[in-house]
Each structure stands twice: as C-alpha cells, then as structure tokens.
Amino acid sequence: MKAALFRFKTLTGLTHLFTPTWTFWNAMFLAVTTYTTIGYGNITAQSKLGRLAVMLYATIGIPLVLMILHKLGRQSFRVLERFWIQFMRNRIKWLYATIGIPLVLMILHKLGRQSFRVLERFWIQFMRLLPFLILKIKM
Incomplete structure (x- = not known):
C-alpha cells in the first residue's frame, strides 16, 4: 500500500x-x-x-x-x-421630539401650500427628524 x-x-x-x-x-x-x-x-x-x-x-x-x-x-x-433607565428618565422629552416636532413641521409644510400625499409627508418629516433622534441617542 x-x-x-x-x-x-x-x-x-x-x-x-x-x-x-x-x-x-x-x-x-x-x-x-x-x-x-x-x-x-x-x-x-x-x-x-x-x-x-x-x-x-x-x-x-x-x-x-x-x-x-x-x-x-x-x-x-x-x-x-x-440605556433603558436613561430612556425612561427622558421619555417626556422623547414624546415631545417624536410627536411635537413632526407635527409642527407638518403644519409648516401645509402652510407652504405644497401638496404631497400623506405618506410622503410622513416620510419627509421622519427624514428631517432622524438627525435629531440620532443626536439624542448619542448624547
């Protein structure tokens, strides 16, 4: 062999x-x-x-x-x-950031007389809000 x-x-x-x-x-x-x-x-x-x-x-x-x-x-x-404890301490700020800012931006957008569909409006506001959310998470 x-x-x-x-x-x-x-x-x-x-x-x-x-x-x-x-x-x-x-x-x-x-x-x-x-x-x-x-x-x-x-x-x-x-x-x-x-x-x-x-x-x-x-x-x-x-x-x-x-x-x-x-x-x-x-x-x-x-x-x-x-992270969870910090998130729970700042949940009111998060509530304002996630509801208040998009709402204000949508009202300003509507006052600008630009007509988009609802989904496009939410998409635009979300993309505008995203940098603020990322900065908030990193801080």
Whole structure:
C-alpha cells in the first residue's frame, strides 16, 4: 500500500496532500471547536496522547468559555439597563421630539401650500427628524 501511495505521489506531483499541516490557525480552529463544543471533526488528534491532551483541554476550556460568556452577557445586560433607565428618565422629552416636532413641521409644510400625499409627508418629516433622534441617542 505504501508503495502504491508513493508511486501515486510521484506520478501526480501531489506530495503536499500527504504531508500533515499543523499551523497556528489549525491549532486555533481545533481549540475553538473543542471548547465551544461544536466539534466539526475535520481536525482531530491522531495519537492517544493527543486525544488525552484534547480531553484535558476541553475539561478546562469549556467551563472557562461558559464563565466568559456569562460575564459578557451580564455586562451587555448592564449596558442595556443603563440605556433603558436613561430612556425612561427622558421619555417626556422623547414624546415631545417624536410627536411635537413632526407635527409642527407638518403644519409648516401645509402652510407652504405644497401638496404631497400623506405618506410622503410622513416620510419627509421622519427624514428631517432622524438627525435629531440620532443626536439624542448619542448624547
């Protein structure tokens, strides 16, 4: 069998297909698929010692990833909670901005005697109001 493979390699010139490629990125791919428990299976440990090392790595790595995900989720919740509290404090200002400004602009627009359809009016007022809303969110 080895002789047949060697002959195939020499005839086709495909020697690079039979050499193992273990690069940094392949190692990272194995690590990520191991501790995220995805396990695609296209990169696996071949030796018994390698399989033992991967099992130990997974035993330590999976709880660490779960802790990191927990902390990221908690931090994301805190940011959203602060945003919600700020939003609730300023909800009256938001009410004026979302109802009052478009209403005033629509009245001024109507006084200008330009006749557009209702949907076009709302679209124009919304597009005029959008920069104010974006600035309000960033402040």
